Amino acid sequence: MATDPIQQFQIVNLFPVAKIGNTEIAFTNSAAYMVAAVAVISIFLIAGTNSRSLVPGRLQSAAELTYEFVANTIRSTAGTEGMKFFPFVFTLFTFILAVNLIGLIPYTFTVTSHIVITAVLALSVFLTVIVYGFWKNGLHFFNLFVPKGIPIYILPLIVFIEVLSFLSRPISHSVRLFANMLAGHITLKVFASFITLLGGAGIFGIVGATLPLALVVALTALELLVAFLQAYVFAILTCIYLNDAIHPGH
Amino acid sequence: MATNTHTEVPAGAKGVFPPFDSTTFASQLVWLAIAFVALYVLMAKVALPRVGGIIENRQKRIAGDIAEAGNLKAQSDAALTAYEQALADARARAQAIANETRDRQAAEADKRRKALEDQLNVKLAEAEKTIAATKVAAMANVRGIAADAAKAIVERLTGTAPTDKAVDAAVGEALKS
Structure with missing residues (x-):
């Protein structure tokens, strides 16, 4: 058994698919887990609501709950107009939640522990905000950077800060998710490896190993919370950013 | 899998922190795009309209049921009012009939009593007349x-019969006193 806490993030090529220039495109373990996540979500939402019953069963009730949860999040942060982006936010939320939760199962791979994945997700939100913001508001979209009621002599400074904070959004948006997943999984792995290390050190070691075991159990519960919370934070920040595109005036 | 083991080697360069290993980025991004777009299409075209439809259906059904319940309540209220109205009408009519009957019977009884009284009065007068006649006759007899x-x-007393004329005058004198 590997005790290297970094090894769990290793990308493994399962089979090659195509070659673009010098770059080989392969079906990796990461890709497998993404496909698994898509399958799990689709089964949950489509098969679960197959009966379309008026009085929902467990699975349909959970599907409706997820739907209402995301819909309410959008309505409360971006208003009814934000419902245009409901499928996008819903896809983001469920995808991140699914890969986070699947990643918590031992011996699995966490797709969101790779910065390139979270960065592209965050950039897709960022670009959506910019494209929709300009398409809907034209040049009024720049009002986003000019808060009202600011004295003229500090306005340039404020505008500079606003632009900087706007541009740094995709960085914080992506790093938050990536770092949380990465750090959580490293912590879990480190404490889990303590159990095997101590367990191999005789009778006192086995007694001592109960401490990291208890910690791993507690950390797993914490990571479950983090997995949900980070998906929720990603979705709610997406809503807040989209709200800026819909209503750029402060 | 044994024949495939050569493809299961770690993809990235050795000694590089995997999340920052740029040689794996292309594969990850291609599959992220495929997975994300597939999920987006499934959600936007199939799952979300379906779940939304179910929820909307339920809300419509509930609203319809509540409206129907209100409708039925209004109907029963109307029926109750009509029933109470009918009851009040019937009561009033019964009262009227009773009053009319009582008045009629009272009038009839009155009439009959009056007729009887008249009859009795006539008889009484006749009887009084008879009594008076009898009394006059009796008085004459008494004289x-x-x-x-x-x-x-x-x-x-005297041995001589007085004249009828003197006796009559004396009796008249005595009867007068």
Whole structure:
């Protein structure tokens, strides 16, 4: 058994698919887990609501709950107009939640522990905000950077800060998710490896190993919370950013 | 899998922190795009309209049921009002009929009593008349008897019969006092 806490993030090529220039495109373990996540979500939402019953069963009730949860999040942060982006936010939320939760199962791979994945997700939100913001508001979209009621002599400074904070959004948006997943999984792995290390050190070691075991159990519960919370934070920040595109005036 | 083991080697360069290993980025991004777009299409075209439809259906059904319940309540209220109205009408009519009957019977009884009283009055008057006649006759008889008695008494006492004229005057005098 590997005790290297970094090894769990290793990308493994399962089979090659195509070659673009010098770059080989392969079906990796990461890709497998993404496909698994898509399958799990689709089964949950489509098969679960197959009966379309008026009085929902467990699975349909959970599907409706997820739907209402995301819909309410959008309505409360971006208003009814934000419902245009409901499928996008819903896809983001469920995808991140699914890969986070699947990643918590031992011996699995966490797709969101790779910065390139979270960065592209965050950039897709960022670009959506910019494209929709300009398409809907034209040049009024720049009002986003000019808060009202600011004295003229500090306005340039404020505008500079606003632009900087706007541009740094995709960085914080992506790093938050990536770092949380990465750090959580490293912590879990480190404490889990303590159990095997101590367990191999005789009778006192086995007694001592109960401490990291208890910690791993507690950390797993914490990571479950983090997995949900980070998906929720990603979705709610997406809503807040989209709200800026819909209503750029402060 | 044994024949495939050569493809399961770690993809990235050795000694590089996997999340920052740029040689794996292309594969990850291609599959992220495929997975994300597939999920987006499935959600936007199939899952979300379906779940949204179910929820909307339920809300419509609930709203419809509540409206129907309100409708039925209004109907039952109307029926109750109509029933109470009918009851009040019937009561009023019964009262009217009772009053009318009572009045009619009272009037009839009154009439009969009056007729009877009239009859009785007539009989009473006749009887009084008879009594008066009888009394006059009796009084006349009394005068006759008194005169005869006086004549007989005087005859016995004096031995001579008084004249009828003197006896009559004396009896008239006595009866007057």
